[in-house]
Amino acid sequence: MGLLVYIFLGGLLHYQVDGSRMRQEDSxxxxxxxxxxxxxxxxxxxxxxxxxxxxxxxxxxxxxxxxxxxxxxxxxxxxxxxxxxxxxxxxxxxxxxxxxxxxxxxxxxxxxxxxxxxxxxxxxxxASGRVATVTRPPASHSRSHGEAEGDVTWGHSEATAARHRRGGLTECSGNILGKPKAVPV
CATH class of the missing domain: 2.60.40.10 (Immunoglobulins)
Known part of the structure; x- marks a missing residue:
């Protein structure tokens, strides 16, 4: 029979030492x-x-x-x-x-x-106010500048995504959504 020793550390961890093996029991x-x-x-x-x-x-x-x-x-x-x-x-x-x-x-x-x-x-x-849904990408690109009020929702393939407070976007229906970048005009 091998040597069996129990170590109890501060009531938090319990290890079993059996010969050269050591395994964590609870955490x-x-x-x-x-x-x-x-x-x-x-x-x-x-x-x-x-x-x-x-x-x-x-x-x-x-x-x-x-x-x-x-x-x-x-x-x-x-x-x-x-x-x-x-x-x-x-x-x-x-x-x-x-x-x-x-x-x-x-x-x-x-x-x-x-x-x-x-x-x-x-x-x-x-979210306060209406939430916009983007169902297909625009045929052309445009730039605008200024400040917008309210919450912006971005989406793709008829999916919508709510904006996180820190500016990130959620992922819906498996679509990968990104954070829009500001483009200098």
Whole structure:
């Protein structure tokens, strides 16, 4: 029989040493994909991404403005779904004059018996005004200069993409979308 030794470090990690082998048994959760800020149109679907690792596999919960988010795990009729990856999927963004239940600041929290990890904050904002859809590329190119107000939505092949707060674009229907560049006139 080989020598079997257990090492317990500060209540956080548990290793088993068996002869010359060492393997990690359990680990604290850690967030490996943080959610990003989104601007989405009312009634449209949206996803706030979050992915966590740890052993045992951590459970993920979402919080909006400090309050736990109710998902389909709590109420099968909910328009918010907790995906197996840990991401939060909205079947449609709910937004009214008096009630704005989806707009706010979100974090995901991953937990297992060794602890918890909290993601960075991500804001979900509902686009104001109309959102334009580009269904085909223009036949000619043009340049313009000046300042525009409001949100711009870019898309391709009848897909639309909501602009991220930091200026990036989402990817919809497998189309790769880029960030427009300013051209000096």
């Amino acid at each position: 604290r959760p850690r967030i490996v994909e943080h959610p990003s800020d989104l601007i989405v149109s009312k009634g449209e679907p949206a996803t706030l991404n979050c992915k966590a690792e740890g052993r045992p596999t951590p459970t993920v919960e979402w919080y909006k403005d400090g309050e736990r988010v109710e998902t389909d795990k709590d109420d099968p009729r909910s328009h918010r779904m907790l995906l197996p990856s840990g991401s939060l999927f909205f079947l449609r963004i709910v937004h009214g004059r008096r009630s704005k239940p989806d707009e706010g600041s979100y974090v995901c929290v991953a937990r297992n018996y060794l602890g918890e990890a909290v993601s960075r904050n991500a804001s979900l904002e509902v």
